[in-house]
Amino acid sequence: xxxxxxxxxxxxxxxxxxxxLEDSASKIFNDQNHWHNQFRNHVVMPLDETIFSVLFSNSMxxxxxxxxxxxxxMILKEAFGWSxxxxxxxxxxxxxxxxxxxxxxxxxxIPAPSTYYLLRKRIHEHGLQTGENLIExxxxxxxxxxxxxxxxxxQSIRMDSKLFGSNIALYSRYxxxxxxxxxFYEKLDDSLKERLSATDREQMNExxxxxxxxxxxxxxxxxxxxxLQPIGILTYKLLQLYNDLETKSFQLLQxxxxxxxxxxxxxxxxxxxxxxITSSSIQSPHDPDCAFRNKGDQKVKGYSxxxxxxxxETGLNLITSVIVETxxxxxxxxxxxxxxxxxxxxxxxxxxxxxxxAYQSPDNDEFCKGIDMxxxxxxxxxxxxxxxxxxxxxxxxxxxxxxxxxxxLVKKTKNSKGDRYRITTETGYCYFGxxxxxxxxxxxxxxxxxxxxxxxxxxxxxxxxxxGFQLKNKKSKYRGxxxxxxxxxxxxxxxxxxxxxxxxxxxxxxxxxxxxxxVFLNYFALLLKMTNHIIPKAISITNRIFTKFExxxxxxxxxxx
Numbered sequence: 001x002x003x004x005x006x007x008x009x010x011x012x013x014x015x016x017x018x019x020x021l022e023d024s025a026s027k028i029f030n031d032q033n034h035w036h037n038q039f040r041n042h043v044v045m046p047l048d049e050t051i052f053s054v055l056f057s058n059s060m061x062x063x064x065x066x067x068x069x070x071x072x073x074m075i076l077k078e079a080f081g082w083s084x085x086x087x088x089x090x091x092x093x094x095x096x097x098x099x100x101x102x103x104x105x106x107x108x109x110i111p112a113p114s115t116y117y118l119l120r121k122r123i124h125e126h127g128l129q130t131g132e133n134l135i136e137x138x139x140x141x142x143x144x145x146x147x148x149x150x151x152x153x154x155q156s157i158r159m160d161s162k163l164f165g166s167n168i169a170l171y172s173r174y175x176x177x178x179x180x181x182x183x184f185y186e187k188l189d190d191s192l193k194e195r196l197s198a199t200d201r202e203q204m205n206e207x208x209x210x211x212x213x214x215x216x217x218x219x220x221x222x223x224x225x226x227x228l229q230p231i232g233i234l235t236y237k238l239l240q241l242y243n244d245l246e247t248k249s250f251q252l253l254q255x256x257x258x259x260x261x262x263x264x265x266x267x268x269x270x271x272x273x274x275x276x277i278t279s280s281s282i283q284s285p286h287d288p289d290c291a292f293r294n295k296g297d298q299k300v301k302g303y304s305x306x307x308x309x310x311x312x313e314t315g316l317n318l319i320t321s322v323i324v325e326t327x328x329x330x331x332x333x334x335x336x337x338x339x340x341x342x343x344x345x346x347x348x349x350x351x352x353x354x355x356x357x358a359y360q361s362p363d364n365d366e367f368c369k370g371i372d373m374x375x376x377x378x379x380x381x382x383x384x385x386x387x388x389x390x391x392x393x394x395x396x397x398x399x400x401x402x403x404x405x406x407x408x409l410v411k412k413t414k415n416s417k418g419d420r421y422r423i424t425t426e427t428g429y430c431y432f433g434x435x436x437x438x439x440x441x442x443x444x445x446x447x448x449x450x451x452x453x454x455x456x457x458x459x460x461x462x463x464x465x466x467x468g469f470q471l472k473n474k475k476s477k478y479r480g481x482x483x484x485x486x487x488x489x490x491x492x493x494x495x496x497x498x499x500x501x502x503x504x505x506x507x508x509x510x511x512x513x514x515x516x517x518x519v520f521l522n523y524f525a526l527l528l529k530m531t532n533h534i535i536p537k538a539i540s541i542t543n544r545i546f547t548k549f550e551x552x553x554x555x556x557x558x559x560x561x
Contacts, residue, residue: 002056004049005066007102015105017095029099033508036100038501043493044072044102046145051137055122063119065111070119071138072101073111078487079494081470088113120486127482139322139489143496144345146318150500153312154320154346158354159338160460161331162468163295165302165475166484168284173274174224177260178212180285181235184253188242195241203234225271232261232269256282279328287479291326300327302476303484306334307492308342309463311354311456316503319463319492320345324485331358336367354457362438375446376457378439385423387432387440394421394432407432466495 018026028034032041049067056062063070076097077087090097091110103110127133147154171179185193185204193201216224235257242250259281261269279292283301290302308321321341323334339350350371357377365373386397394407407421410431418434468474470491478487 002050002053002058002062005068007045007068015107017099017104017106020106029095033501033504034096035497035501036096038504039072039076039100039497040102042146042500043075043142043497044068044100046142047071047138048141051134051141052119052123055119055126055134063115065115066102067119069101069103070111070116071135073116074120074135074486075490075493076100078470078490084113123486124480124482127485133482133485133489135486135489139493140341140345142493143318143320144347146496146500147320147346150316150503152310152316152318152346154310154342154348155350156311156352156354157308157320157339157342157350158311158457158460159306159308159321159334159359160356160457160464161304161306161334161358162464163293163298163300163302163304163327163474164468164471165300165473166284166287166290167475167477167479168287168290168301170301171284172212172216173260173277174216174228175212176282176285177228177231177235177256178207178210180253180256180282181231181238182208183285184238184249187247187249192242196238200234200237203230207231228260228271229269232257232271236261236263236269252282252285252288255288256285280326289326289481290479291328293327300474302327303481304329304331305467305484305488306331306338307460307463307467308338309460310342310346311352311459316499318496318499322467322488322492324481324488326481331356332361332364335359335364339368339371354460356457360442362435365438374449374453374457375442378442378446380439382443383436383440385430385432385440387437389437394437396421396423396432463495466498467491 018029021029031037045068047068052063052067052071073087073091076082076090077084080090082090088110091101091103098104098108098110101110123134146152182204185208196204215227219227235253239250239254239257259277260272262272264270281292282288283290283292293300293304303324304327306321306323306325307319309319310317321338323337323341325333335353335355339353343350352372352374353368354374355376357375357379360373360375360378384399386399388395388397390406392406393409395404396407397404405423407423410420410422412419420431420433422429422431424430467488476484476487478484
């Protein structure tokens with residue numbers, strides 16, 4: 001039965017780590033501003049273990065180690081970019097890492113690797129079955145507490161997205177089909193393989209021996225196309241023979257066949273043209289979730305992450321939402337869930353959003369009514385014609401010649417969305433739809449905004465850089481959408497912790513600077529003398545004065561002598 005672990009571990013008089021260290025090392029170890037103490041206080045201890053109760057049975061199957069400790073290990077792994085071997089070495093021998101996880105005695109044992117991997121497996125399987133990511137709930141719960149504790153202002157936010165690749169090799173079309181077919185055949189039992197004819201089994205054995213990468217290197221385009229045709233026919237036969245199977249390998253083979261081939265009316269198998277293959281098609285049989293996207297000069301086979309953070313000019317700013325989807329997901333789809341997630345965490349209404357032009361769309365305008373949307377740009381080149389709705393109609397201004405004319409209204413069709421207009425030019429008619437009118441209006445609004453206001457979004461790019469700092473060659477260490485989300489939430493929890501540490505450091509420096517000011521020092525000495533002659537009520541007044549000047553950060557007047 002699931003049980004919550006004890007937060008307060010008992011100190012061992014003979015195994016307490018600080019008592020074994022020299023003075024300088026003990027001072028660092030006990031420093032509450034050091035990262036290991038901050039991580040324990042702001043991430044590990046606030047973690048709600050009941051989130052993971054759905055992974056365990058009510059009668060048996062209780063975790064044999066602290067969920068708080070295991071989750072902290074996951075976060076530290078992504079914080080420092082450790083491998084699994086490095087993670088367990090750090091937890092075993094690094095005193096600061098052990099302290100960060102709440103292991104305060106030298107003889108406190110760490111979880112076995114099997115316990116760690118079993119929890120990750122259960123989290124992954126729970127995500128596949130229910131679509132619920134438990135690490136996401138951990139992120140939301142901890143961030144909500146941090147927002148409340150540090151009084152984070154969430155009324156203004158900014159967001160940006162980042163593309164990153166999956167941990168897969170870059171497969172060609174031939175390799176995808178070849179590898180998927182061979183993987184399916186390898187997982188068949190010998191009894192199932194007997195369904196195939198001797199000729200088909202021989203063909204499959206030849207394909208298994210083949211190295212598809214070498215085949216591509218030695219063959220031209222027509223030769224590869226000629227090899228794909230018999231492979232498609234063989235795949236179609238296998239799908240017909242094993243249509244009673246419900247394995248993942250069969251479903252994957254079926255998906256690849258439908259994406260790469262089409263069956264004609266006379267049951268003939270034909271290879272699809274490249275322009276019919278969508279960006280959401282399988283890029284590798286080892287990671288069916290990832291998709292393809294060509295963004296400028298960047299070609300990515302992987303995922304897209306959208307990061308949303310608070311944007312207050314004063315105080316602490318934290319990441320409030322991270323959404324990971326396939327790489328071909330447009331940025332416009334992130335706006336609504338990011339706003340809803342931020343509202344849920346901060347509990348505050350959103351008044352302003354800073355984003356780039358990729359996030360703007362008519363649907364988002366409708367959803368964000370009452371919110372000041374500050375865009376830094378609009379996709380597409382600057383148009384030649386400036387558009388403005390007037391009582392007389394649509395006023396079109398030629399920015400090259402300065403000529404103005406009222407556009408005529410075009411008769412609506414079944415497929416038209418809203419009114420359409422046109423003007424007569426030297427080369428013929430030029431048409432304007434609602435999207436062009438909207439874009440022209442938004443460009444005018446952008447030009448009227450102060451430069452300082454549009455630059456506020458730039459800081460989120462630094463957040464995106466830190467988010468992907470551990471990526472190598474812009475590729476993740478993981479495969480699958482669920483694993484990418486788990487990595488992202490752990491990474492953002494660490495980024496928020498670093499911001500909290502920097503924020504507390506700034507407060508400490510500001511307080512220390514005020515304390516060293518000669519004017520305040522003289523005032524401090526004068527008040528000390530006064531307390532020897534005035535009534536006890538003056539002590540209370542003195543406390544309030546020092547609180548105002550933030551002296552009580554270092555000095556607390558519990559008793560004045």
